[in-house]
Amino acid sequence: MKKYILAVLVCALLLTGSADSYAVGLQTGDIDGYTGDIDAYLEASMKQAGIPNVSIGIVRHGEAVYLQDYGRSPDSGESIYPIGSLSKMFTALAVRQLINDGKLKEDAHVDQYLPDFHASYQGNDASVTIGQLIRHTSGISAIDGGMPYIYKAGYSLADIVKKSANLKLNHRPGTAYEYSNLNYIFLGRIAEVVSGCSFEDYVNEEILEPLRMERTFPNAAGLEDGNHIKGHIPFYGAAVSVSYRISAGDSPAGGFLSTTEDLCRFMVCYQQGGRTDEVSLISGNEGSGRQSSGSDVYYDIYWTKIDRKPGMRFTHNGSLPGYSSSILLDTDSGYGIVVLTNSFNQMNLQKNAPTPWSMAEDILEYLTEGKFPEAADVTYDYSIMILLICLLAGLVLFSVFMLRRKIKSKIALFIFLVIPILWIVLVPLIYDSSLEWLLVSNPAVNVSLLCIMASLALVGIVKIFRSRHNT
Template identity: 30%
Template sequence: MKKGIVFILALLLAACSAGYYLLGPQPITLKGSTAADTDSYVSAKMQELGIPGMALGIVNGGNTYLKGYGRADSAGKPVTPSTPFMLGSTTKSITAAAVMQLAEQGKINLDERVTAYLPDFRFKDAQSSALITVRQLLNQTSGIAGQAGHSDYWNDKSTSRDFVFALANESLLSAPGKRFEYAEANYVILGEIIAAVSGQSYESYIREHLFNPLAMAHSYTNRADAEQGSLSAGHITWFGLPVQTKLPYPRQYVSASSLFSCAEDLTHYIRMYLQDGSYNGNAVLSAESIKSIVNPAVTLEHPAGYSYGMGWFVKENLIMHDGRPTNYYSILLISREKGAGVVLLANANNRLITAEYLMPMAYELMNVQTGEPTLPQGMSFGRMYATINILFLWVGVLLVFRIILTFTSWRKKVSGIPTRAGVVIKGLWPDILSLALVGLLFGYLLNAYGVPLQVAYLGQPDIVCSLFVFLLLPVINIVCRVMLMLNSHRKGSI
C-alpha cells in the first residue's frame, strides 16, 4: 500500500514535469535588427526571465540606440537609459583603464613588483608574494586564489585598504605568473595601487579621470551617490520569481566589482574603445594602451576559445565582460573590428541560472548588429525553472513521506520499521544516500562559485535553501528511526 502511494505520487509529479516540458514556454529568438524587433525581443525575454527592469545600449558605427524597459523599483518608477545599476565585475575593465592612464604618465610600470607601490603588501609566503607584478594582477595570473578575502565579503564597514592588509593571513594558490585564476583580490589591490600613485582615492581618481572625460554623468563610485541618482533597486530570483532585495554594499571591492553606471554612460565608454581611446575628440587613453588592454595575454580553458586581457575576456576581435553582483547583472560586448558594442543591464539576478540566460541574450543582440550567426537556443528559462521546481518538489515530498511513515509506525507501534539495530541501520540507506548526493551537489555549487557558503546563498538562495532542507529531512528521519530502536531496546523488544 505504502509503495503504491509513493509510486502514484511519483508518477503524477513526473507527468506534470513532462507535460510542462512539452507544453511550456518556447525559447524566444531575435527576428531582426530594427528597433521594433529589438524592443519586442528584450521585452519578451524580460518577461520570460522574471526581471522587473532592464536597460539596453547599442553602438553601431555612428549610431547609438538606447532604451529602458520595465520598472526600477516596487513603486513602479520606470527604467530609463540613465538609470544606474550596480555593475559587478564589469568594473574591472574601468580599473584596468585607470591603471593604463597612470602607466602612460610613467607613474606605474606594469612589470614592476606590487611592493614597489604598496610596501606593506604581502601574503603568508611573503617571499613569493613579493614577486607579484602589476601586469600579473591585470591578467589574473598573480597566483592569488579566487576566494582570497571573500570571508569578509559583506562587511560594509571594511575598506579596500583593510582588505589588502588582511591578505597577509592568506596563502597563494600558485607561484606568480604560472596560471590564470580569476580573483576579485587582484583588482582590489590594483585599486589601492591607483590610490597610492595618484595621490587621491580610487573613487576620486575614477570620477575625475574617466567618468568626467567620458561624460558619464550618471555613473557613481559608491552606493549612496548612486541612490541619490535614482539607482534601480536590485532583486534576487527565488524559484524563478524576483524578490526586491537590498544587500550590504561591499565597498572594499569598489575597484573590482562595486561601481555603478547606466546604459547611456556605458555607450560612451564603448566608444572610447572603438575610437582608439578617444571620446568626443578628447584622448582618454592612447591607442597603444587600448591595444594592451584588449591583447589576449593568457589563454583560458573556460570559457572555451577565450583569452584574458586586462579586465576583459577576449575572443578573436570580440571583447566581453559581465558582472554578477548577486541582485543585478551587467554585460559589455565590443567588436572593434565591426565598430559595434552592446551594454545590457538588469536589476535582478541569481548567478547560476538567470545570469546564464542574460549573457546569451546580449550575444544575440550583438550578433544581429555584426551580421554573425545567431546562437542556437537551448531550454527556455521557464522550462528550466519548472524542471528544477518540480524536481525539488518531488524530492521534498518523498523525503517528507519517509518521515511521516516513521512517525506513523512509531505512534501506532506497527512493525513496519524493524527494531533490530542492524536492520534499522540497513533501512537508513536511502537517507544516507540522500545526504551523500546533496552533499556532493553542495560541493559542486560552492566550487562553481569559488566563494564561501554565505556568498553562494545570496547568489542562488532558492537552490541553497532547498539543499539545506534536503540535508535536514534525512537527518530528521535517521534520528527518528534510531530513537525508535533505542525506545524498543529499553522496553526489551530486542
C-alpha cells in the same frame, strides 16, 4: 572557442505574471528599421527568463544609435544598475593611466606599494607584480576573491587589503590564468597609494568626468536608497526583490553602478581610440600590454576576445546577487552592445534561459546577419530545491518526534539552543560578513539553513519549558 584579451584603451528567477512589459524609448539612429524586432526579442526573453527589467544600449562606429529600457514599472530611461565585474574595466583603465604617466611600473612587485602584502606558493615566498594582478595571472585564487568579508558594508579598500594581505597562491605567479576579484581590489588600493587620493575620487576625476558619465558611480555611497533599480534573486522558483549595499572596498572589482547611456559613452570612446572630442584618456604608450603572454588567456585592460571570421568580438560580463550585465564589441561591423538586467540565475535552475551575454550575442547576430538565432527550449533543474524541501520536511518530522520524546533538559539545551545560536552568530563572524549578505548571496540554501536553526531553537525552548513545568 579560443579566448584572448584585447586592450580597451578606455573605456534570479521571477514568476511570469500577466503584467505586460513596455519600453521607454530614448534615442534612435541608423537602426530604426530593426528596433521593432529587437524590442520583441527582448520582451520575449524577459518573459522566458523571468527578468523584471532590462536596459540596452547600442553604438556603431563611435555613435550611440539606440537606448531602450524595458520593464514592469515606469522608468526615466536612465536606469542605474549595479554592474558587477564590468567595474574592472574602469580599474584597469585607471591603472594603465598611472603606468603610462610613469607613476606606476607594470613589472614592480606589489609589496613595493603595499608593504603588508605577502604571498606564498607551496610553502615558499612568492613575488607578485602589478602586471600579474592586471592579467589575473598572480596565482590568487577565485575562492579568495569571493570571500564574504569583501562585500561587508563599511569596509574600505584598506580594510579588505589588510585582511587579505597573507595569501597562499594556487599557481606560481605568471604561469596560469585564474580570475579573482582580489586582483582588482589590490589594484584599486595601489591606485590610491600612488595617486594620493581615494580610488573613487581618482576614477571620478580622470575617467568619469572627462567622459561626462554623470550617472556612473564607483560605489553606492553617493546614492540614496531607491535611486537604482532593485535586484531580484531566485528563491524556490520565485523572484524576491532585494536591496543591499556592497562595501566601498569592492568598488574596483565589482562595486560600480551605471546606466546603458553612460556605458555607451565608454564604448564610443573605445571606438575612437581612447579619445573624446575634448580629451584623450590615455597618454604615452597606448599599445602597452597588447603583447601576448604566450598563453591562450591573458588579461589587461582588456576584454575577452572571441575569434570570429571575419572580424573579432570582445566581451566582458558582470554579475552580483540580483543583477547581471554584459558588454560586447564587434570590430568588423562597428557595433557595440551593452545589456543590463536586475536578475541573476544564481543557482542555475534554468537551463538555456536568456542572459545578458546571450542577449548581446543574439542582437549582434541579428544586426549583422539579419536574423536572430533559434531560441533553445528553457528547462528547469529543481534538484537542489527538492533536496532543500525534503530537508525542511525532515526537520518538521524530527521536531515532532523530539517534542513527543522525553529528553534531559541539558541535552536539549545543547542540541536545540546552543548549536542553532552558535550557527547564527558564528557563521557571520567566521566569514566576517553580515548575515544579510550571506542570505542574499545564496538565498535558497542559506535561508533554509536559517529556518532549520530557528526551528531547532524553537523546539529547544518548548522542550526546556515543558521539562521545567513537569518538574
